Amino acid sequence: MALTVQSSPASNDYRHLVQDDRIHGSLYTDPAVFADEMQRIYTDGWVFVGHESEVPEVGDWVSRRLGAEPVLMVRNRDGAISVVANRCAHRGTTLCPQNDGNHRNFRCAYHGWTYDLDGTLLGVPGPKGFHKDTADLGLDRPGQVDDYRGFVFANRSGTAGPLSDHLGAGGTDLIDRTSNMSPTGSVRLSAGWIGQHIDSNWKMWPESDNDGYHLNFTHASMARAVPDTYYDEVVMTGEDASASVTRAYDGGHVELDFRRSYTSELAWLGTTREKVADYCEALEGSYGFEKAKTIMWDGPPHALVFPNLFLAEMNIARIEPVSPGVTVHHHTPLLVEGTDESVNRRLVLQSEAAMGPASFFLTDDAVIAERMHRAFEGAAVGEDGWVDLSRGLEREHVEDGQRWSDITDETTNRGFWHHYRKVMASVAGSSPNGHA
Template identity: 90%
Template sequence: MTRGASMALTVQSSPATNDYRFLVQDDRVHGSLYTDPAVFADEMARIFTDGWVFVGHESEVPEIGDWVSRRLGTEPVLMVRNRDGAISVVANRCAHRGTTLCPQNDGNNRNFRCPYHGWTYDLDGTLLGVPGPKGFHKDTADLGLDRPGQVDDYRGFVFANRSGTAGPLSEHLGAGGTDLIDRTSNMSPTGRVRLRAGWIGQRIDSNWKMWPESDNDGYHLNFTHASMALAVPDTYYDEIVMGGEEASASVTRAYDGGHIELDFRRGYTTELAWLGTTRDKVTDYCDALERSFGADKAQSILWDGPPHALVFPNLFLAEMNIARIEPLAPGVTVHHHTPLLVEGTDESVNRRLVLQSEAAMGPASFFLTDDAVIAERMHRAFQGAVVGDGGWVDLSRGLEREHSEDGQRWSDITDETTNRGFWHHYRDVMADVMVNSPHNGA
């Protein structure tokens, strides 16, 4: 792997004791998967280096020179709008001595200049110049910033694959992931959403995999979030989820590729229930959807609302929010979120969406703070878990009443179909790491 082509791979091979076919079974997983540093290293190699990872949205870098700082697994990167209008992803690390180029979260630059020795890079990572060039005999073309092997987007959602071996993004998304992003994007009358309200990141002392689980679990809401039901009665969650087993027509879904969803569409009993309002209060938004999509499709959008889903491994489509799951260590995760803003309509709709985002996922919110406490308690409980007779996590709820057809499985909204879908795909990705990973020294 050469500089300026693909990022240097720093993870090590997985030990033979990590038998993922055993650790992830059809109806349970072992607790050591949350806490074992060797498992985390394997994940950074197989999932976050060899696979596609969500980086950001094109709306975050609208102008040439705009950039935002992100991570691919534990690797700091910059997502940049280039001079030709395309989007690049480059390492946020000087190719000379490894100094962080941009310590801020976002900005706009004509180029990137290292504060240590003054090496200067173009927006696409090409080395432009070095002070005292006579002291170097190497070709500067070989000294550009590390870049992922593949960068691609779907409807403005940008993904990167560090190793360049993941195959087309379309195969990673599949029919399920594509449909979920389509439904998200079509919440905007123009078909283009904006992530421009700013991100809030909450650091949680838990493993990253607890967040795909919790964010898409329909069984815990009546217990973990009981305070919300008391403080804010008569929300659509009361009818859809909190009414108890089989009280709702909503379902939990698992798609091929590890993408999962709490599908509320069948459970809504009124138009715009997902927005908590009525047509007369958002008339301009409804009219704009009809002009763009036609009356029938607009009506479907207004009734169905946005998805509540995960695109494997780290993109959470949280209804009218977007979240990024960022693993830092086996027991440290940052959960970033931002409101999903729409175009082509009165800005009052976006103001409503920002307020709803603060209530649902902000630092003093009902949902994310409750889930963070549970995740940290779970992680502490599994510290020191070793493979043996104990330490298993049961995921069998609803297994016998699950339905399967056309690349997806579904069941009652309270069943653990989503968790099984995530973990079964995880097993498929991780189980062959010893045989097929380019990082095993073979």
């Protein structure tokens, strides 16, 4: 079947572009595909915005993007969290050019229009010359905002159905396991975000962040420079040599599951009980001995919650699409509460080593993603430019609604792309979960 990439988003046949064992390279580079994604995934679907710990006080705000839309996540006067457009309703001026802050209200620097924290228009200078009903001129707001265990999501169109449907059993479990790393069940994202500008398509990051096949090759320098890390035993041992597995859950959520491979308690933290005794005792005090023991052995998940939340073990990352060929990958350490701060200092240092600008993982992956994107620009047309995703397809197992296979198999990539196909090929005006 010949494939023609057209200029109109409606012309793309996503059931052909995403097949069971391969995808077409134009999905990375075609501006029409990107425009479709901004509508069907980032407008009509649920998107991760931030965590409630980032705005602890009334008036605290952080700037984010819902796809192409700049927004503010704000702590309101009643303690609730709002998400509002970072754009004046009058002439479209950016309200808050900084990354974060605390304001009593938002005042536009162009004409002085003033808004309450929830986006309600409070005042217009020179009111005699203005005759519209100001009640209709507040800041644009997503149709739905909700959170699960402090992780805040928004749906711009308001048509996505409940957040619980989007997360499903898989996404809920992944966030539960992340939150339960804290003795109080509440994590904190207060160490600051680092954003890395990468000249690649955004979808290369859900792929790369959760790919167990590339580690021995892309990250070989890490294995040489820092030998005997826990990655040696959980993922860098090659085919059939590790007990770790890849998992794909319903809804496009995917995981590199290392739990079966850890050979010691707290291996994921790179330490022993004696060195973090306060943390271990706090876990046992909160969860009881058996559950705390499971947490200390299993560690945090390494997973994606579709489409843009990367639970990167003791880090959180946001995947931010900017254009077909530009992505910003933001990350911050996942800090815990209810224990000695020495554990959080350790987590900050681990984050710098794993994902910082001079780290091994993220910088290696950025180079590969940029090389991939350059290779597809101008080349992925017709029946050329297919990407093979068949590794492990015939040996996948299905259990309790999950697909899983060897850690080197492309189960995670297929899980992401098959849900992507479902969303992108869905009937206009309805969500992939069937909500009008």
